Amino acid sequence: xxxxxxxxxxxxxxxxxxxxxxxxxxxxxxxxxxxxxxxxxxxxxxxxxxxxxxxxxxxxxxxxxxxxxxxxxxxxxxxxxxxxxxxxxxxxxxxxxxxxxxxxxxxxxxxxxxxxxxxxxxxxxxxxxxxxxxxxxxxxxxxxxxxxxxxxxxxxxxxxxxxxxxxxxxxxxxxxxxxxxxxxxxxxxxxxxxxxxxxxxxxxxxxxxxxxxxxxxxxxxxxxxxxxxxxxxxxxxxxxxxxxxxxxxxxxxxxxxxxxxxxxxxxxxxxxxxxxxxxxxxxxxxxxxxxxxxxxxxxxxxxxxxxxxxxxxxxxxxx
Amino acid sequence: xxxxxxxxxxxxxxxxxxxxxxxxxxxxxxxxxxxxxxxxxxxxxxxxxxxxxxxxxxxxxxxxxxxxxxxxxxxxxxxxxxxxxxxxxxxxxxxxxxxxxxxxxxxxxxxxxxxxxxxxxxxxxxxxxxxxxxxxxxxxxxxxxxxxxxxxxxxxxxxxxxxxxxxxxxxxxxxxxxxxxxxxxxxxxxxxxxxxxxxxxxxxxxxxxxxxxxxxxxxxxxxxxxxxxxxxxxxxxxxxxxx
Numbered sequence: 001x002x003x004x005x006x007x008x009x010x011x012x013x014x015x016x017x018x019x020x021x022x023x024x025x026x027x028x029x030x031x032x033x034x035x036x037x038x039x040x041x042x043x044x045x046x047x048x049x050x051x052x053x054x055x056x057x058x059x060x061x062x063x064x065x066x067x068x069x070x071x072x073x074x075x076x077x078x079x080x081x082x083x084x085x086x087x088x089x090x091x092x093x094x095x096x097x098x099x100x101x102x103x104x105x106x107x108x109x110x111x112x113x114x115x116x117x118x119x120x121x122x123x124x125x126x127x128x129x130x131x132x133x134x135x136x137x138x139x140x141x142x143x144x145x146x147x148x149x150x151x152x153x154x155x156x157x158x159x160x161x162x163x164x165x166x167x168x169x170x171x172x173x174x175x176x177x178x179x180x181x182x183x184x185x186x187x188x189x190x191x192x193x194x195x196x197x198x199x200x201x202x203x204x205x206x207x208x209x210x211x212x213x214x215x216x217x218x219x220x221x222x223x224x225x226x227x228x229x230x231x232x233x234x235x236x237x238x239x240x241x242x243x244x245x246x247x248x249x250x251x252x253x254x255x256x257x258x259x260x261x262x263x264x265x266x267x268x269x270x271x272x273x274x275x276x277x278x279x280x281x282x283x284x285x286x287x288x289x290x291x292x293x294x295x296x297x298x299x300x301x302x303x304x305x306x307x308x309x310x311x312x313x314x315x316x317x318x319x
Numbered sequence: 320x321x322x323x324x325x326x327x328x329x330x331x332x333x334x335x336x337x338x339x340x341x342x343x344x345x346x347x348x349x350x351x352x353x354x355x356x357x358x359x360x361x362x363x364x365x366x367x368x369x370x371x372x373x374x375x376x377x378x379x380x381x382x383x384x385x386x387x388x389x390x391x392x393x394x395x396x397x398x399x400x401x402x403x404x405x406x407x408x409x410x411x412x413x414x415x416x417x418x419x420x421x422x423x424x425x426x427x428x429x430x431x432x433x434x435x436x437x438x439x440x441x442x443x444x445x446x447x448x449x450x451x452x453x454x455x456x457x458x459x460x461x462x463x464x465x466x467x468x469x470x471x472x473x474x475x476x477x478x479x480x481x482x483x484x485x486x487x488x489x490x491x492x493x494x495x496x497x498x499x500x501x502x503x504x505x506x507x508x509x510x511x512x513x514x515x516x517x518x519x520x521x522x523x524x525x526x527x528x529x530x531x532x533x534x535x536x537x538x539x540x541x542x543x544x545x546x547x548x549x550x551x552x553x554x555x556x557x558x559x560x561x562x
Contacts, residue, residue, distance in 0.1 A: 050409055052561075075411040086406025088398065090333060102325025103410045146411070 003028050003063060003150055003181035004049060010057035011044045011205075018044040020205040021058065026198075028149070029179040031172060033192045036202035037297055042185045043083070043154065045202070049183065050080055050152055062150055076105060079148035081139045083155050089128040093119050093138045096127065097145065104146030113141040116174075117167045133161030140164075140171060150181045157191050169195065189289045199289075201296055208296040216292050225256040225268065228280035241271045252280070260284030323416040330424035334390060335431075343489065344385040345432055352378040352436060355499055356443045364501035366531055371445035375436060376525035377498035382432040383458060384492060384518055386425055387465025388472075389485045395421070395473035396481040404560045425466060429458070449532040457524035457535065460543040464517040467550025474558030497522040514538060517546040 004026040011019040019041040026032040036042050048055050051067035051074060060067055065074050087096050097114070101107045114120055117137040122130055130138065136156065143151055156168045172195050175182050186192050192199055199216060201209040209216055231251040238246050244258035258264055265284065272279055334340060355361055356370045367373040398404050407417060437445075472481050492498075495505060496518030502510050513519045520542035524535045 052405070052408065071409070072411075072413055075409055075413070078409060080406070080409045082402060082406055084402050086402040088329075088333065088403055089401055090337065091329075095329070095332075099325050099329050100410065103322045103412050105321075105411075 002026070002061075003030075004032075004183065005061045006045075006049065006058070007060070008058035009045065009048060009055050009060060011041070011048060011053070012056045018205055019048075022202070022205070022207050023058075024200055024207065024210065026181050026183060028181045029176055031176060031182040031184060031195055031197045033184045033186060033196035033199045034202055035186065035189070035192050035199055035293065036208075037187070040202040040297075041205040042202055046152055046154055046183065046185055050078070076146065077149045079143040079146060079151045081143040081151075081153045081156055083158065085127065085135050085139055087127045087135075087138065087142075090126050092124050092126055093130070093134070093141075094123040096138060096142060100142045100145045106147050107145050108147060113145060116171065117141045118163050131161065132159040133164040136160045137164045137167055140168060144171060144175070148180065150183070151175055153182065153184045155186055156184065157186060157188055165191075189293060193289045201293060203297040209292070213289065216289065225258065225260050225264065225282065225284045226254065227256075227268065227282040228253050229272065229277050233275075233277065238268075238271055242267050322410075322412045323420055326412055326417060326420035327423040330420050331427050333394065334386075334424050334428050340390050340393070343389050343486070344382060344428060345435060348378040348382045348385070348432065348436060349439060351381065351493075351499060352439055353443070356440075361500045362504050364503065364526075368448075368531065369444065369446075371440050371443050372448065372530045373501075373526060374499065375440035375445050375447075376528075376530045377522050379433055379436050379458075379525055380461075380496065380498045380518060380522040381493060382436060383429055383461055383521065384465050384496070385489060386428050386432065387462045388469040389489050390428070391421065391425060391466050391469030392472040392481050392485045393478070395470060396476065396478040399473060399560065400478040402561070408560060422466070425462060429462065433458075447529045449527065449529045451529065453528035453535055454525060457521060457528060457539075457543055460547040461517055461521040461524075463548075464543065464546030464550045467546070467552070467554045468517075470554035471550060471557060474554060474560075492516065492518040495519070497526075515542065517542060517550075520546070 002025045004024075006025070007023050008021050009019055009023070010021050011017075022041075022045070024032075034042050034045060044053070047053050049060055049062060049067055051062075051071035054068045062074060063077055067074055091099070093114075094110075097110045101110055114123065117140055119134065119137055119141065122134045122138075125134075127135065127138070136159065140153070140156060143153065153168070153172075157165055160168065168191075172182055172184075184192070184195065193213060196213070198210070198212050200207055201216070229252060231248065233248070233254065235246045235248065238256075242256060242258060242264055244256055244264075246254060246256050249255050256264075256268070265282070268282070269279075334344075352371075352374050356374050359370055363370060363373050395404075404417075408414075437447075469485070472484060476484065494500070495502075495509060495513040496516065497513065498518065502513055502519055502523070505513060520539040523539040524543060527533050527535045527539075
């Protein structure tokens with residue numbers, strides 16, 4: 001049976017259309033990731049599936065139930081990790097775990113969750129004094145405490161520490177092996193690439209692309225050549241030589257948008273040889289998810305505009 | 320039942336572990352009771368046989384108002400702004416059990432407050448006169464009214480606004496709620512206004528039920544009943560679970 005079924009989902013806030021008629025499915029044992037720039041409709045979509053809001057049009061079923069109308073029946077079977085905590089600020093992780101343990105008919109052992117999310121050292125610290133990573137790890141533990149069949153993780157790796165990142169991966173692996181359906185939203189392409197079985201790229205409330213990684217990458221025919229060398233190479237001269245667009249993505253990191261034919265490689269290397277430019281490396285082949293994302297949405301991965309000027313399309317990703 | 324019990328334990332523990340909240344719910348009522356009983360700094364109603372006969376029911380009114388309105392509005396407002404209520408929305412707890420747990424916590428805290436004030440009152444020479452049945456009924460009606468006001472505030476205002484507003488109302492009603500000085504000592508128009516508010520009705524009801532005895536006046540009954548129905552209804556209609 002399909003675990004999540006979304007049909008022609010349409011969400012409007014007054015005049016503003018957040019999600020404009022999307023359909024997709026997710027199955028048990030599958031990790032489906034919704035990727036998209038800010039304002040693409042990710043959170044609206046996920047919150048509708050979680051039962052928080054009623055769609056303006058279209059239908060959603062989760063485990064065969066309507067999440068908005070039948071939420072009380074669904075809550076035993078779903079686990080939610082919100083973007084912003086949602087824990088009592090004065091409560092310690094240990095108290096929160098005990099509280100949530102009491103909500104579910106069938107809960108994980110608290111010690112098991114503490115080990116899994118490595119919260120041992122933070123157990124007695126009030127939530128508001130936890131580090132960002134500890135908050136995320138607690139929130140993750142609470143999302144799975146009721147042994148859910150469907151888990152929603154909204155930006156689980158946002159602002160997380162390295163051990164949290166490992167915990168997220170470990171948890172998702174466990175969930176998959178227990179046939180749980182995981183719906184993940186993220187703006188971190190590395191995580192999406194590493195964790196997902198299938199990816200939906202959402203842009204302006206519409207599905208821009210959907211498929212597994214291979215399908216997405218073939219879909220954009222993203223063949224290219226990357227090389228590293230000293231910075232400040234004459235780009236227009238190289239473009240003229242190869243007949244394709246060349247960009248310096250970062251100081252000393254170049255991208256040529258063209259097929260990596262032997263002929264093109266020769267043109268590149270002879271260009272470099274003529275100018276006595278030493279090469280760090282040359283890579284040829286398929287585009288990364290990042291290239292796909294850029295090609296589809298025209299947006300760089302880094303989405304948090306409030307972090308100041310963009311550091312470039314391969315810039316550091318952080319929140 | 321299990322989610323309700325887990326939630327009730329949490330609500331009670333949170334209510335009893337916060338300093339500012341305990342100051343308002345227990346500290347100030349106790350200080351007022353002891354201070355005014357000993358100093359007799361404020362006028363007493365002519366019907367009062369002793370200071371404690373007036374001040375024990377008066378500070379009990381203050382205590383019920385503090386828990387029902389001040390603590391409930393501030394705590395629930397914080398929970399809303401921190402997304403706690405939103406997060407609870409997708410757990411099996413459910414809204415009815417959450418509400419039931421909040422009511423349980425309010426009643427437990429009130430029992431502690433009232434016991435503390437009664438014991439201190441007796442140590443100060445208070446002899447209860449009247450009818451504990453009427454006391455319980457009016458206290459429950461007033462709790463419903465005050466909690467309705469508290470949840471109305473929590474559901475509609477920002478948490479910073481709530482803290483100021485709730486403490487402000489607490490202070491004003493302390494003086495015009497017939498708790499520490501008789502309503503009849505207020506200027507005419509203010510007295511009429513005060514009698515429309517639940518604080519004055521409760522202090523009047525408690526004064527008659529355990530202070531001097533005799534029946535509770537009709538205006539106080541009507542007031543308590545109307546607030547007990549109206550305020551929770553208003554809260555239920557306006558409450559927003561998310562910020």
